[in-house]
Amino acid sequence: MKSVNLDLYRTMYLIRKSEETIQKYYAEDQMKTPMHMSMGEEAIVSGVVGALNLDDQVLGTYRSHALYLAKTGETDLFFAEMYGKVTGMAQGKSGSMHLSAPEKGLLCCSAIVASSIPIAMGAAYANKYQKNGKRVAVFFGDGATDEGVFWETVNFSCLKKLPILFVCEDNGFAVHTPREHRHGFSSLHKVVSSFDCNVFEEKSTDPEVIYRTTQKALSTMEQNDKPCFLRLHYYRYLEHVGINEDFDAGYRPKGDYLDWLKLDPIRLQREKLGTIGFSEQQILELEQSVDEQIARSTEFAAESAFADACELHTGVFI
Amino acid sequence: MKSVNLDLYRTMYLIRKSEETIQKYYAEDQMKTPMHMSMGEEAIVSGVVGALNLDDQVLGTYRSHALYLAKTGETDLFFAEMYGKVTGMAQGKSGSMHLSAPEKGLLCCSAIVASSIPIAMGAAYANKYQKNGKRVAVFFGDGATDEGVFWETVNFSCLKKLPILFVCEDNGFAVHTPREHRHGFSSLHKVVSSFDCNVFEEKSTDPEVIYRTTQKALSTMEQNDKPCFLRLHYYRYLEHVGINEDFDAGYRPKGDYLDWLKLDPIRLQREKLGTIGFSEQQILELEQSVDEQIARSTEFAAESAFADACELHTGVFI
Amino acid sequence: MRMITYCDALNEAMIQEMERDSNVFVYGIGVPDHKKIFGSTADLLEKFGAERCFDTPIAEDSMTGLGLGAAINGLRPIHIHIRVDFLLLAMNQLANLVSSYCYGIGGKVGVPLVIRAIVGRGWGQGYQHSKSMHATFAHIPGLKVICPTTPEDAKGMMISAIRDNNPVLIFEHRWLYWQTGAVAEESFEIPLGKGKIVKKGKDITIVATSWMNVEALQAAEILARNGIDAEIIDPRTIAPLDEDIIVESVSRTGHCIVADNDWVYCGFSAEVAAMVSDRCFGKLKSPVKRIGFAHTPCPTARHLENQFYPNAETIVRQVENTLGIDKIDLSNELFYSHENRFKGPF
């Protein structure tokens, strides 16, 4: 697990630093796309994606900076897209909310709540059909479980025993609405458990825990052929959309944040690296290489050209 | 319970006879509307509606002959609508699939699976808002539980503690598709039970059993303020749509039908009336009065005029 | 050439494509049951097995997502809805996801998804089982929409749709299913986006969609007996539209009527009328007129339903108005109805 822990840290550090970079430059007004920040959820995404195979596939939401970075490890296309440049993954057409990297297994991110969940099911159906052994993990918030299409998808995936992981990143809020104002049941775990699937739940900010849970989920799925539902709790550090804190708004107490911050995944994991035998020097080197990568990418993004105006009309059909 | 049992028989007899009348005349080609017959479900509808207050409200599906007749007791508007006449409840505009009697509490029937379920929730919301004490019962098939909107509605109704009864008339099939080909769970009861509601299940063809279960549901709801889900099993005697049997189609064995037929609700209830003290004479009188009512109504329907052609354009708005 | 029905043509197209390409599969509510979607999915289960031909729960929204997900992962799904009206439950997936997937991914990945939806009519289908709504989907960039009318078009356009790397919605009018026509046995494509001159004529252009072509043909016969030579154009593809074939025709005839199997207001007939009025400006001898459903929900009672739908008589009356000719005596004409459906060769 030593190298796994290092990889997990690298991924989380990449995510955190990339988002801090967004925070740093956002006021310059060059990234004209609404930012739904991942800060706080790094352990979940890094742990789950880390446990998947490289050719497994993932789908996400408008809040998928972490997912994109964890799955691809790259930042050139990422920042270029944020800057709306032709060198972005979609030439600036998709922005922050619709990240994708089909060749690396990120099939799509959608800004309509819950809408990528059935698409993930279709991808899983195709994988099973093609017997290629690929698994699909679809990431969504707790708000997505409000939508009927979530339940339809769980139902059909269980019925067909599809190789799919439902990853609910549960921060307890849909925008500003807490789950108690949205759910007519006391335990999501219990409801989902009444379907023919495997259910796991974690409240840890330790990516290794998430990683192991995901491994267990994957091997259980392999054994009993049933989809897995992972309910993974975290705390959203920033406002729903935007780069700032929003504790003055009054819908959630800052105390909760401070409690979670004590368990900040990136800080804890850095400490852990020390305890499992990595030197400060090794860690610093890793961090530096990530910092440099990000610096290169933002520079690349800033210097890249905008897509030609006529590009507006290309890509509607293939 | 003596008079209740008589009422239940009267309702069931009215339903069965009305549908037999449809069977008898359908070949004459005057009722140009697709018939989704209720035969087999009479005990459910009669029992539930019988236990409701007169001013409680109900909603149904395209398969709502029984519901309409149980809730209204009338057949003039009913048959006139089947015949497409101006004297029908909707001047012939709605036909067999969209029966209604708002003044008697039948708010609507919809031919889109599951679509009246959230409407029932809205009606219940209004009743609670107006503190008028009315309850709403929405009738739907097991197929409706496939739709996401069913789960959304259960969730919100439980969240808001609405005075609503979800009545699932479970015949195990959606058209020709058995539940095993549609459900990724083993027990509907268990899934719904994981929401904050009261769940009841019956497999009886005795309307008195249904009646008592409904009473119990209503009083439980009154006590704990939670919606009720009633899963009530029955066997659909005829084809999905149309007036004939369809055992030659091969998707369900005739043996099942014969087993259920031994427990035919109308026959058993008639026998019961004898055992609890009604004379054959009393029963015959009741039957005769229903027969006469139906005969008058079909005559009325056949003799009624069609709506004026310009009526096509009226009633889009009020 | 061999004569087969529209329904069999659809069926044959799917079978031939499924034989050719193992990535093609067919699914939807009732698809494999003994009714076989009015016969159009006959033999698929038997020939290709339960993984390539399967029934679903009643869950249109997620089942459309299933198609999108499978399509971007290398398969070529065909999703069938026995009524267009049920497609409306999938509107979010269609308008927000399917239509924009390719664009949003930078044009790199297509969505080879076919959706078949049957337009209901008759026997009291009523307002929840008789919509058409092709304009609603045509309005959205990223979706292709077709309405084949003849058995030959049904087969050729279905095959093109399946081979297309983009989402294609097929609207099939129920009354066309019985129609017969000459259809080649071997596989062939009819390109999407190309209209067809159904009948040559010089006096007036009738642009008709789907079933309205049958009505237009009957109207044209009646008109011919009365000295009027109508041209009928079937655009076949609603989006993208073959504008030129219409413009060319109207430029010759100077008159245009659009007979669409849908509501008129903000519908496809509005698009054609607007486009023709623009591109044929100065050549038009009369304003473009539109014919479609009455602007009401569809009623159940037969006589009201017959009022709701336009037919050959509606077209003839409009042609008379447009050309300023005397009223033709139609008292001896037998028009199509639920009882008198068109089942012969088209």
Added chain:
Amino acid sequence: MRMITYCDALNEAMIQEMERDSNVFVYGIGVPDHKKIFGSTADLLEKFGAERCFDTPIAEDSMTGLGLGAAINGLRPIHIHIRVDFLLLAMNQLANLVSSYCYGIGGKVGVPLVIRAIVGRGWGQGYQHSKSMHATFAHIPGLKVICPTTPEDAKGMMISAIRDNNPVLIFEHRWLYWQTGAVAEESFEIPLGKGKIVKKGKDITIVATSWMNVEALQAAEILARNGIDAEIIDPRTIAPLDEDIIVESVSRTGHCIVADNDWVYCGFSAEVAAMVSDRCFGKLKSPVKRIGFAHTPCPTARHLENQFYPNAETIVRQVENTLGIDKIDLSNELFYSHENRFKGPF
């Protein structure tokens, strides 16, 4: 008269109606939270309590059914969607249930349901947060559709919508929210189905919807400086349409451009163009031209987004073409953009 913003006008209309009629309630995702739907639901929770102003799960389909059920049971619900795009999840309820309820029940019971939907634009909203789709709903008989442009219309038409016994969909362009205008403090109705002459003119008629009226006004100013006197008509109600006010105008000017805040193909601009081309046949000196979104999903990058949307320049260029006049030098004009939004009095 007092000047208030469009947003405050919407808010005031709801407050006054909720005070007047205890059956009115407001609900939707985020409706009572501190952001208050861009401010338009301010004070509702505080004034009327949690039963009359409530948040919901993210469940548009069932929440629309909730509105229908409440409406037929005596209440007057207002359902709010912070983006039109989310309304598409409710398409089944709207097109199959809400629109046909009254008809299907024999015209006896109305559906006094109001649905507010905000049209997004700017800051990279992208293709899932920037649709308009008013034509899609206008196409369906049984739904009323309005697009108020000014603060006064926002208040008066909102009040009419709430008092209407039929379903009314309100499409509110996000950029109009900052606009100010003179609005009476007391309650008043502006009837649905009545268009408005935004600016009198004699040379050409511009029919504009929603935000496009702002663009049209700027275009008209530029044109005025160049000797062209444009008339601007805001239909305000998309369905049912005030045809006469448009026909009357075009009959005077002989030229017509439709500038719609939506896609052109099979959209509302097609309806207006078709209708005008028909009813003004012979009086038109040039073909009716349509302006709208590019026929693509809406891209995120600002420069592409600016290409996607038509603006005053697009209108001026079209007027030049239509009237056959020389190109106006626009190099010194400052057009509206995300950075330079119109916030003054309309």
